[in-house]
Amino acid sequence: MTKNGSTPTTESPARIGGVGRVLVAVYGILALAATGRSVSQILSRFDEAPLAYSLSALAAVVYILATIALIAPGVAWRRIAWITIGFEMAGVLIVGLLSVFDPELFPHDTVWSHFGSGYVYIPLVLPALGLFWLWRARGARA
Template identity: 65%
Template sequence: MAQGELRDAGSAHIATRGDRLGGLGRVLIAVYLVLAIAATFRSVYQIITKFDEAPLAYALSALAGVVYIVASVALIKRRGVWRTIAWAALIFELCGVVIVGVLSITVPQLFGHPSVWSFFGSGYLFIPLVLPILGLLWLSRTGAPVASGEAA
C-alpha cells in the first residue's frame, strides 16, 4: 500500500470516528446555546432591574452568559484557534463553577442572590457543573488528526 493510500485510509477512519461523535457534539452545542441564552437574558434583566441587591451575583451571571456564548461559538467552529478558545472557555467555566460553588456554600453572604454558578449550578439542575466536563471530554476525543510525519 502506497504512503498516500495509507494516509487516506487513516483519514477515513478518523472521519468515521468524528461522525459517530457528531450527535453528541450537536447535543452539547444545543445545550450550550440554551444555557447561553438563559444566563445572558436573565443576567441582563437582573442587572437592569435590581443590580444594587446583588451586584456580584448578577455580574457573575453575566460573565457566565458571555462564557457560554464564546464556548458555543468555539465548539461550533472547533478548528484552528477556535479549538484553543473552546478549551480555554470550558476550563474557565469549570473553574468558575467550582470556585463560585465553593464560595456560595462557605461565604453565602458574599453573593446576596444566587448566580448561574452558585451552589455548583444547582439552580440550573447542575448543568453548569456537568457541561464543561462533557465538553472537555468531547474536545479531547475529537482531536484534530495529525498527518504522518508532522510533530504532534
C-alpha cells in the same frame, strides 16, 4: 480537494456530529438562559447584588463564546473552546464553593452558585462533558 470535490476543512465533521451537536445545543440553550437572566437581573436590581449579577453576565459571555468556539472550525477556535470551557469549569467550582462556604458573599444566586443548582446542576456537568468531548475529538483535526 477531497474525493467528492469539496475543499477539506481544518476540522472533521465528526467534531460537530452526534454527541457534539447535543453538547452545542445545550451550550446554546444555557447561553440564552444565562444571558436572559443576567440582563434581567442587571436592569432590574443590580444594586442588590452587583457581584452575583456581574458573575451571571460573565457566565453568559463564557457560554456564548464556548458555543461559538465549539461550532467554528480551526485550531484557534478549538483553543478558545478549551480556554472558555476550562474557565467555565473553574468558575462553577470556585463560585460553587464560595456560595456554599460564604453565602453572604452571594446574597443572590448566580448561574454558578451552589454548583449551578438553579439550573439543575447543568453548569457543573456541562464543562466536564465539554472538556472530555474536546479531548476525545482531538483526533478529528485534519
